[in-house]
Amino acid sequence: MARSTFVYVTYIRTTPEKLWSALTDATFIEKFWFGMRCECLWTPGSSWQMVSGDGQVFDSGEIIEADPPRRLVIRWQHQNKPELKAEGESRCTMELEDSGGAVKLTITHSIERDPSKFIEAVSGGWPKVLSNLKSLLESGSIALRDPYPTGNPYR
Amino acid sequence: MAERYDTDLLFRALADPSRRKLMDLLHANDGRRLNELCEHLDMTRQGVTQHLELLESANLVATVRRGREKLHFLNPVPLHEIYERWIAKFEKPRLKALAELKHRLERPDG
Numbered sequence: 001m002a003r004s005t006f007v008y009v010t011y012i013r014t015t016p017e018k019l020w021s022a023l024t025d026a027t028f029i030e031k032f033w034f035g036m037r038c039e040c041l042w043t044p045g046s047s048w049q050m051v052s053g054d055g056q057v058f059d060s061g062e063i064i065e066a067d068p069p070r071r072l073v074i075r076w077q078h079q080n081k082p083e084l085k086a087e088g089e090s091r092c093t094m095e096l097e098d099s100g101g102a103v104k105l106t107i108t109h110s111i112e113r114d115p116s117k118f119i120e121a122v123s124g125g126w127p128k129v130l131s132n133l134k135s136l137l138e139s140g141s142i143a144l145r146d147p148y149p150t151g152n153p154y155r
Numbered sequence: 156m157a158e159r160y161d162t163d164l165l166f167r168a169l170a171d172p173s174r175r176k177l178m179d180l181l182h183a184n185d186g187r188r189l190n191e192l193c194e195h196l197d198m199t200r201q202g203v204t205q206h207l208e209l210l211e212s213a214n215l216v217a218t219v220r221r222g223r224e225k226l227h228f229l230n231p232v233p234l235h236e237i238y239e240r241w242i243a244k245f246e247k248p249r250l251k252a253l254a255e256l257k258h259r260l261e262r263p264d265g
Contacts, residue, residue, distance in 0.1 A: 005186055007228035009217040106217065127235035134236075 002114035006123045008107045010130045014137045016096045019103045020069030022137060023094060032132035042066050048074055056080055061089070071095050076109075084118045087111060105130070161213075165233050168213035173198065174206050178215060181229035188224055 012019060022028045029038045035053040040046055042063060049060040058080045065073035072094045078084040090111040097104040107126060111119055135141060168174055173196060180195055181187060193203050207227060210216040217230045 005228070007186075007217045007219055007230065008232050009214055009230050010232045011214065108219070123231075127232050130232055131235055131239060 003110055003112050004114045004116035004119040005108060005110035006119060006126075008126050008130060010105050010134055011099060011102045012105060012134050012137050013102045016069040016098055016103050018137065019096055019105060020072075022133065023072065024068075028136075032136050033129055034132075042068075042072075048076075064091070069096055078118055078121075081121075084121060087113060087116055087118045090116075090118060090122075165213045165215070165237065168209050168215055171206070173202075174210055177203070177206055177210060178229055181216065181227060185228050186219075186226045188226060192227065 014022075022032075024040070024042045026038055030036065033050070036058065037051045037053070038049070039051070040048040040063065044063055044066055046063050047060070048063055050058045052058055059076055059078050061075040061077055063072070064075050065071060074092045074094075075089055076092045077089045078087070088111070090109060093106075093108045095104075095106040095108075097106070107130070109119065109122055109126070176196065177192060180192060189200070189203065189207070192207070193200050196203055207216060211218060214233050215230055217228045219226045219228065
């Protein structure tokens with residue numbers, strides 16, 4: 001079956017442990033993910049969801065793998081826009097590798113269909129999220145405060 | 156590894172038409188093998204490999220091994236950083252000035 005995938009890589013000057021905490025801490029996520037609240041226990045089998053500031057569920061799924069501070073795999077289905085929800089489940093893998101004073105963070109997001117509107121939508125959002133995450137960890141402040149004037153991360 | 160964060164390397168990687176073409180090819184169709192990319196460029200396989208290596212060291216291309224295959228993906232994250240650092244901040248005052256001009260010209264008493 002056809003598959004749509006994107007692979008994003010960023011290098012962040014931090015430690016794998018700190019990056020792992022940042023990726024799995026609700027308060028921290030809210031800061032770099034434009035106010036999204038994430039509720040999850042971060043253990044395999046636990047449910048995962050992203051809720052916007054005004055209470056709408058944007059994405060939900062389940063943790064498939066959690067190997068701190070190295071690898072996190074999330075079963076991820078969009079919930080907010082019907083045409084994106086209809087595409088079904090995707091899989092997001094986050095890999096953290098020590099890279100001499102920095103951590104290489106690789107985000108691989110795929111869905112078993114091609115083309116995919118969902119992958120197109122999230123591929124636009126991820127660079128902004130990663131950019132904020134990097135700034136927050138390296139300098140303590142976020143780079144973009146309001147990248148989504150419409151209030152919708154799936155622009 | 157320090158080179159990974161080198162802005163000079165990033166701009167150097169962009170300053171070549173073949174490398175920009177490789178990025179366009181990946182943008183049109185991501186996750187390609189070396190052979191598929193070679194078909195579109197009039198140069199040796201070794202030449203294409205060297206360009207891809209430079210793009211990868213500048214973090215503009217990410218590679219993933221799938222079995223015996225090596226797939227190349229466009230990584231737009233550094234481009235987004237260039238946008239924030241070198242474009243957005245210069246754009247803002249101009250856009251603001253344009254918006255003010257439009258507002259002034261469209262005023263009913265203007």
